Structures are given as C-alpha cells and as structure tokens.
Amino acid sequence: MKVLVPVKRVIDYNVKVKVQADGSGVDLANVKMSMNPFDEIAVEEAIRLKEAGVASEVVVVSIGEKKATDTIRNALAMGADRGILVTEDQGVDIEPLAVAKILAKVVEEESPELVILGKQAIDNDMNATGQMLAALLGWGQATFASEVKIEDGKAVVTREVDGGLQTISVSLPAIVTTDLRLNEPRYASLPNIMKAKKKPLDEKTAADYGVDTAPRLTVVTTEEPAGREAGIKVGSVDELVAKLKEGGLV
Amino acid sequence: MAVLLLAEVAGGALAVDATAKAATAGAKLGDVTVLVCGPSSAADEAAKIDGVSKVLVADDAAYANGLAENLADLIVSLAGDYSHIIAPATTTGKNVLPRVAALLDVMVLSEVIEVVDADTFKRPVYAGNAIQTVKSGDATKVITFRTSTFDAAGLSGSASVEAAAGAGDKGLSSFVEDKVAESDRPELTSAKIVVSGGRGVGSEESFSIIEALADKLGAAVGASRAAVDSGFAPNDWQVGQTGKVVAPELYIACGISGAIQHLAGMKDSKVIVAINKDEEAPIFQVADFGLVADLFDAVPELTEKL
Ligand SMILES: Cc1cc2nc3c(=O)[nH]c(=O)nc-3n(C[C@H](O)[C@H](O)[C@H](O)COP(=O)(O)OP(=O)(O)OC[C@H]3O[C@@H](n4cnc5c(N)ncnc54)[C@H](O)[C@@H]3O)c2cc1C
Ligand SMILES: Cc1cc2nc3c(=O)[nH]c(=O)nc-3n(C[C@H](O)[C@H](O)[C@H](O)COP(=O)(O)OP(=O)(O)OC[C@H]3O[C@@H](n4cnc5c(N)ncnc54)[C@H](O)[C@@H]3O)c2cc1C
Numbered sequence: 001m002k003v004l005v006p007v008k009r010v011i012d013y014n015v016k017v018k019v020q021a022d023g024s025g026v027d028l029a030n031v032k033m034s035m036n037p038f039d040e041i042a043v044e045e046a047i048r049l050k051e052a053g054v055a056s057e058v059v060v061v062s063i064g065e066k067k068a069t070d071t072i073r074n075a076l077a078m079g080a081d082r083g084i085l086v087t088e089d090q091g092v093d094i095e096p097l098a099v100a101k102i103l104a105k106v107v108e109e110e111s112p113e114l115v116i117l118g119k120q121a122i123d124n125d126m127n128a129t130g131q132m133l134a135a136l137l138g139w140g141q142a143t144f145a146s147e148v149k150i151e152d153g154k155a156v157v158t159r160e161v162d163g164g165l166q167t168i169s170v171s172l173p174a175i176v177t178t179d180l181r182l183n184e185p186r187y188a189s190l191p192n193i194m195k196a197k198k199k200p201l202d203e204k205t206a207a208d209y210g211v212d213t214a215p216r217l218t219v220v221t222t223e224e225p226a227g228r229e230a231g232i233k234v235g236s237v238d239e240l241v242a243k244l245k246e247g248g249l250v
Numbered sequence: 251m252a253v254l255l256l257a258e259v260a261g262g263a264l265a266v267d268a269t270a271k272a273a274t275a276g277a278k279l280g281d282v283t284v285l286v287c288g289p290s291s292a293a294d295e296a297a298k299i300d301g302v303s304k305v306l307v308a309d310d311a312a313y314a315n316g317l318a319e320n321l322a323d324l325i326v327s328l329a330g331d332y333s334h335i336i337a338p339a340t341t342t343g344k345n346v347l348p349r350v351a352a353l354l355d356v357m358v359l360s361e362v363i364e365v366v367d368a369d370t371f372k373r374p375v376y377a378g379n380a381i382q383t384v385k386s387g388d389a390t391k392v393i394t395f396r397t398s399t400f401d402a403a404g405l406s407g408s409a410s411v412e413a414a415a416g417a418g419d420k421g422l423s424s425f426v427e428d429k430v431a432e433s434d435r436p437e438l439t440s441a442k443i444v445v446s447g448g449r450g451v452g453s454e455e456s457f458s459i460i461e462a463l464a465d466k467l468g469a470a471v472g473a474s475r476a477a478v479d480s481g482f483a484p485n486d487w488q489v490g491q492t493g494k495v496v497a498p499e500l501y502i503a504c505g506i507s508g509a510i511q512h513l514a515g516m517k518d519s520k521v522i523v524a525i526n527k528d529e530e531a532p533i534f535q536v537a538d539f540g541l542v543a544d545l546f547d548a549v550p551e552l553t554e555k556l
Contacts, residue, residue, distance in 0.1 A: 016510060017376045026380050038492075096348070097357050120492065124375050126360050128348035131318065135352035140422030141318050143345045146485065156426065160485045161341040162439075162494070163260055167426040168317065174422075180475060180492060181485060216357040220370065220383040228517055231538035233529075237551040240523065243539050249443075249500045249521055250467060250556055 001150070001172075003046040003055045004112035005080065006103055007039040007062050009071040010123040023221040035071045038118025040078075040185040041178040045148060046116055047079040048183065054150050055114070057081050061106050063099055064088060069201070076196035077188030083201040088213065094206070096124075098213035100132035105209040107137060112173065114155065119144050119177040130177035140170035143177040251280025251368055254328060256321070256337040256346065257296050259288035261430065262314075264295040267440040268338040270402035275395040277301040277403065278365040279334050285414065287313035287321060293411045300404040306414040313416070315425035316342045322349040323417040329354060329390060333368070339394035339495075347392050356388035361495075363399040377491040377514040397439060398497035398518060431484055438470040438487065443500045444519070446472035446489055447482065448512075450505020450526065450545055454482045459546070460504055463553045472496065472516075474506045490515035504545045508533030525549065 011017060012032040019026055035043075049055035060075040061084040062068040072083035086102055088094050094102075107115065120127035134141035142148075142157035146165065149156045150172075158167045160179045170176075188196070206213050234240045244250045253276040258265035264286065276282040283304045286293040293307035306328070312320045325346070329335060335350060337343030339361045351358035363381070364372035370385045371393065438444065445467065447460035457477075464471045473483035475490060489496055491514035501519035506512060508524070508531055516522070517536055524537035525548050534540040541548055 011376070013511070017379045019380045026376060095357050097352060097355075100352060122377065122491065125377070125491065126348075126358070127344050128351070128358050128360060131345065131348035132352035132358075134318075135322065135349040141345070141349065142423070143318070144341060159341075162486060163428070163430040164484065164486050165429040166315070167428075168315075168423050169426050170423040171421075179485075181479065216388050217359070217384045217386050220385050222375075223381045223383070225374065225378055225381050228536045230535045231522075231540065233534070233540045233542065237541070237543075237548055237555060240539055240541050240552065241555050244500070244523070244556075247521060 001055050001114065002057045002059065002110065002112040003049060004107065004110055004115045005039070005042045005046050005058060005060045005075065006115070006117050006129070007043065007060050007071050007075050008036045008118070008121045009033050009062060009064055009068045010036045010121055013037055013122055019222055019224045023223060025219070025222045033067070035074050036118050036121045038120060038178050041180070041182050042116040042118055043075045043078050043080055044183045044185040045178060049150065059084065059110060059112065061086065061103065063094060063102055063206070072201060073196050074188065076199045077193040078186060079192070082199055084204065085201060086204045086206055086209070088206050094213050095215055095217060096126050096128040096132055097216065098211065099129050100136055101211045102206055102209055103133050104136040105211060114172060114174060114176065116176045116178060119179055130175050134175040139174050141175045142168055142170045144179040145176050146179050146181045148176055148182065251333045252331060253280045253282045253334045253336060254325070254332040255282055255284045256325065256343065257284050257286045257292070258338050258340050258342060259286060259292050262289055262292070264288070264292040266295060266405070267402055267437065268340055268397050269296060270299050270405070271397040271400040272336060272338040272395050273299045273301055273403040274400045275362070275365060276334070276336050279368055285325065285328065287324065290411070297409040297411050298405045298407050300407045302407055302409045305409050305411045307411055308414045308416050310416040312419040316345070317423050317425065318345045318349050319420045319422045320417070321346045322353060323420060324414070325350045326353045327417045328414065332390065334391045334393065336393045336395060338397045343394040347394050351392040354390050354392065356390050356392055357386065359384065359386065359391065359393045361396045362393050363396050377510050378517065379510065396495055398495050431486065435464065436468065436470045438472055438489070438494050439496055441470035441498055443467045443469035444472045444496050444498045445469045445502045445504070446474065446506060447477055447504050448474035448506030449476035449480060451477060451482055456546070457482050459549045463502070463549055466553050466556055474512050503533055504549055506533055507531050508536065
C-alpha cells in the first residue's frame with residue numbers, strides 16, 4: 001500500500017506574526033519557516049505504517065514556492081521515500097480548493113491507497129484541504145484522527161470531536177487528516193538528514209497538471225485583532241474574590 | 251438571498267446554542283432554512299429559533315452519526331435553491347462543509363467571525379494574530395461561523411417543518427462507536443464561566459481542584475494542550491487554536507503559561523483571571539486580574555471563599 005502525505009511549508013509555530021501597517025498582509029520576510037506541525041504528525045504516521053509492514057512506500061508532496069524543497073527534505077529525513085514538489089508562481093495564492101485539485105491529479109498518477117494530511121495548516125487555519133480532496137476523488141474521509149488502524153481494506157479511525165471521541169471505519173482508498181494526539185513525530189537524525197539529500201525528488205509545476213489555480217477569494221485587508229491590555233495583579237485570593245464580586249462576575 | 255443552515259445535532263438532539271448562534275449569523279445574509287439531519291423532535295426544536303423561516307428534516311439512518319460523505323451529498327442535492335450554505339464551526343461543520351464546497355466547485359470560508367456583506371467576511375488567520383477580510387467571487391458561499399462571536403437567536407419562533415428527501419447511504423464509511431463523556435457541567439463553548447487548567451496542575455488526580463472550583467461556580471472545565479497531551483484532561487476540553495474557541499464572561503486560567511495557541515482560543519473572553527506562580531508568564535499580559543501564587547494553595551482557597 002502506497003501512502004501519500006501532502007506537507008505544507010508554513011511560518012514556524014513559535015513565531016508571533018506581525019501584520020503589515022498598510023493592511024496588505026503579514027510580514028513573512030526573514031521569519032522562520034517550518035513544516036506545518038500537523039503534517040509532521042502525518043509523515044510520522046505514514047512512516048510508522050511502513051515500519052509496521054502495512055505501507056510499502058511513503059511519498060510526500062508539497063505545493064508552493066521552490067523553498068518548499070526544504071520541507072520535503074525534512075520529511076525525507078524523517079523517513080519518507082521520495083518527494084514531489086509542485087511549484088506555483090511566487091506570490092500567487094493557492095487556496096485549498098486549488099491545492100486539492102492539484103493533489104487529486106497527483107493521486108491519479110501515484111494511485112496511493114491512503115492520503116494523510118494535517119487537519120489544518122497553522123497559517124491560514126482553513127481546515128479544508130483534506131475534506132476537499134476526498135470530495136474531488138469521491139473517497140471517504142476520516143478527519144481529526146487520534147488513532148488509525150488499517151485492517152481488511154479499511155481504515156478504522158478514532159476522531160477527536162466536540163463531544164469526545166468518535167470511531168468510524170472508512171473503505172480504502174481514503175483520506176485521513178491528523179489531530180495533535182495521533183503520535184509524537186520523531187526528529188530526523190544527522191545521518192538521515194544526509195541520506196535524505198540523495199532521495200528522489202521530482203519537480204513539477206501546477207501548469208503541468210492543467211489545473212486552474214485562480215483564487216476564488218480576494219483578501220481585502222489584513223488587520224491586527226483588537227488588542228487586549230494587561231490588567232492588574234491582585235495580592236491575594238481575598239482581593240481576587242472582592243474584584244470578582246465587584247464586577248458582578250460571581 | 252436564501253441561506254441553508256446545517257443544524258448541529260448531537261446524540262439525536264438539537265445542539266440549540268450552536269445552531270441558534272449560526273442562525274444569528276445567517277439572518278444577516280437572508281432568509282434562513284435550517285436542515286436538521288436527525289429526528290423530528292430535533293426539527294421541532296429548530297423551528298423555534300427566531301429568524302428561521304423553514305425547517306427541513308432528514309430523519310434517516312444514513313445521517314444519524316454525522317458521516318461526512320452522506321451529509322455532503324444531501325446538502326449538495328438541496329444546494330441549488332440557496333446563495334449561502336452555512337454551519338456552526340463545530341467538528342461536524344468543519345468536517346462536512348469543505349466537502350460540500352469542493353463538490354460545488356467553490357471555496358469554503360472557515361471560522362468566520364463577522365459578516366461584512368453578502369460576499370465579504372472576516373476570519374482570523376495565524377492563530378488569531380491577524381484578521382483577514384475576504385471577498386468571495388463564488389456563486390454559492392459555503393461558510394462555517396465561529397459560534398463564540400455571535401449571540402444565540404431567541405427561541406420564540408414557529409417555522410414550518412418539511413421532510414427533505416434523503417440522498418441515501420454512499421457506503422464509503424460507517425459508524426463504529428462514540429465515546430462521549432457524560433457531564434452535568436455546562437458545555438464549554440456556551441458556558442458563562444470557564445475554569446481551565448494547564449500543565450501546572452501536574453496530574454489527572456489534581457485536576458479535581460480545577461473541577462471543584464468549576465462546580466462551585468457552575469462553570470465548564472477547560473484545559474491547555476499540554477494538560478490534554480499529558481493525560482490530565484480529555485481531548486474535548488482543549489481550548490485554543492486547534493481546540494475549542496470560547497468567549498465566556500469569565501475565564502480562569504490556572505497553571506497555564508499563555509502560549510499564542512492557547513490565547514487564540516480564549517482571548518475574547520470578557521474577563522480573564524490568571525493564577526500562575528511565575529510572574530513573567532505571558533498569560534498575565536492578557537489577564538484582567540492576575541494572581542501570582544501556587545495554584546495548589548490559591549485554587550482551593552478561592553473555591554472555599556466564593
Ligand atoms: C506565496 C503564497 C502566498 C499565499 N498567500 C495567501 C493569502 O494571502 N491568503 C490565503 O488564503 N492563502 C494564501 N496562500 C495559499 C495558502 O498558503 C495555502 O496554500 C492554502 O490557502 C491552503 O490553506 P490552509 O493552509 O488553510 O489549508 P488547510 O486546509 O488548513 O491545510 C490542511 C492540510 O492540507 C495540506 N496542504 C495544504 N496546503 C498545502 C500545500 N500547499 N502543499 C501541500 N500540502 C498542503 C497539508 O497536509 C495541510 O496540513 C498563499 C500561497 C503562497 C504559495
Ligand atoms: C500545532 C500546534 C497547535 C497547538 N494548539 C494548542 C491549542 O489548541 N491549545 C493550547 O492550549 N495549546 C496548543 N498548543 C500548545 C502550546 O504551544 C503550548 O505548548 C501549551 O498551550 C502550553 O500549555 P500550558 O500553558 O499548560 O503549559 P506550560 O507552557 O508548560 O505552562 C505551565 C504553566 O504552569 C505554571 N505552573 C506550574 N506549576 C504551577 C503551580 N503549582 N502553581 C501555579 N502555576 C504553576 C508555570 O509557571 C507555567 O507558566 C499547540 C501547539 C502546536 C505546535
């Protein structure tokens with residue numbers, strides 16, 4: 001069974017983004033970029049399936065600027081077998097719908113039985129790409145996974161939902177999106193980082209797939225959220241109780 | 251403009267709060283029809299929501315467990331009549347609506363916090379550190395609304411209820427089981443007061459002091475990701491960028507440092523109280539009332555004195 005894992009290069013989760021004063025977007029110059037944390041979890045899960053003898057090959061794909069090569073190499077260093085980079089013109093927005101359309105073409109070429117994506121990318125927080133890809137392929141979907149078991153041509157997936165946990169069974173081929181508690185991704189060791197440089201990496205362009213990536217959404221402005229001022233420090237529990245009573249809060 | 255709202259149904263009952271909040275958002279866009287995938291008792295509840303003009307009910311085993319493939323096909327079969335297809339940004343809404351959007355060849359807008367006009371919406375990006383105003387050029391707008399930013403519509407309406415023809419079971423996925431925690435506490439996303447614990451609480455056993463304070467206040471219990479990952483608290487208590495977003499009247503954070511991902515889920519609370527033994531903890535930068543103290547002393551004392 002081949003597993004495909006789409007990985008996205010995003011602003012590192014430790015960086016506090018700054019909104020540009022003219023409302024044109026956020027300042028991405030010279031900020032640290034990393035693999036989307038949910039995608040590290042997706043790569044880890046795919047590698048574990050391979051180590052368990054369930055998966056035969058793990059292919060990672062990233063869509064974006066040329067620099068997304070780093071993200072792919074990172075996944076290869078973790079243990080993925082090969083990479084595909086689909087470059088888009090710099091500065092052109094690729095929305096989840098277009099990303100999903102490109103991924104659908106990659107799926108057509110690669111015929112994986114399982115595609116594992118992150119549940120959301122921590123930059124746009126859209127939480128959409130996996131569900132959209134499932135729709136375009138006519139496949140079943142198991143989103144927000146905290147446990148994945150492959151058995152009898154099915155993925156049995158436990159999902160983190162508002163009320164607790166839900167377990168569903170999805171026929172393969174299928175889409176899974178990862179939640180935080182699916183696994184703890186490994187760090188790539190130095191020898192593996194060196195080895196990853198020799199692993200195969202194909203380069204394509206969105207145009208190769210004949211997909212229309214024209215955005216459907218226009219960003220009108222990007223603003224700072226309403227700020228919140230620090231309040232006061234209280235010296236004791238009694239003072240806190242008094243403040244809460246004063247405010248009619250308790 | 252005609253709006254189709256996917257009602258939130260949990261355990262065979264209407265989740266009134268989430269649905270009524272999305273109805274408030276929908277009413278800003280046009281005439282709201284609510285689709286209830288569940289029993290007629292849930293549809294009758296939905297018919298009471300103010301501003302709802304019609305309720306469609308699809309009471310069919312194929313929809314009983316919220317399976318995305320079946321729900322999405324049903325919504326798509328109804329979509330022709332509507333300019334906007336909306337849902338509250340619950341795990342069900344976020345699971346189903348992007349699938350609907352792709353089937354209609356349109357983009358989805360997730361976690362919208364404000365309606366500017368029929369095509370233009372505000373949504374947070376980068377863990378709420380930036381707010382984007384986006385305009386959609388799509389024929390049908392597919393949107394999930396973050397419930398914490400809308401007031402719930404009242405319950406004095408009496409809309410008509412009609413049956414919707416089901417689209418059947420696609421057979422791509424099937425339900426195995428639910429593990430739902432039963433609790434007498436208010437629901438996290440609609441509670442007036444939330445008491446949350448973080449890694450500082452130290453263990454599952456000592457989370458009981460957080461729960462005791464919550465119960466004294468009639469509050470819901472929340473947790474940071476670190477507390478959930480460490481097994482102190484269940485996953486459905488997680489507040490934050492990738493958990494639940496809450497905006498109660500009062501949020502009490504105990505032993506939580508205040509990482510941006512946590513703040514993303516609670517910084518719109520009216521009043522924030524932080525109890526932390528580290529006076530440099532970033533949570534104090536957003537807290538209205540900060541108490542530098544050991545939570546194992548301060549929290550039980552607070553519970554006693556309230
Ligand atoms: C230079 C540039 C500028 C951009 N500017 C904007 C902008 O201003 N506004 C805007 O809305 N979008 C913009 N985009 C597009 C944006 O970065 C995302 O690729 C797209 O919106 C996906 O949304 P999301 O990240 O919220 O996806 P989600 O649906 O949250 O992502 C879920 C999962 O899908 C997969 N995935 C998503 N994107 C990719 C990808 N590119 N490659 C591989 N896997 C992927 C990952 O597994 C990820 O975990 C820009 C893209 C580029 C290259
Ligand atoms: C992709 C991604 C998504 C994430 N999503 C979320 C999310 O949705 N929600 C979320 O919360 N986090 C999320 N995080 C994690 C986040 O970055 C932080 O790691 C997390 O919020 C830290 O939790 P904490 O404050 O409980 O723990 P810590 O940062 O370890 O803080 C513990 C605090 O407790 C205090 N303390 C310790 N002992 C005591 C005592 N006896 N009395 C009083 N105070 C004490 C300490 O001073 C410290 O400030 C995410 C991270 C990533 C990478």
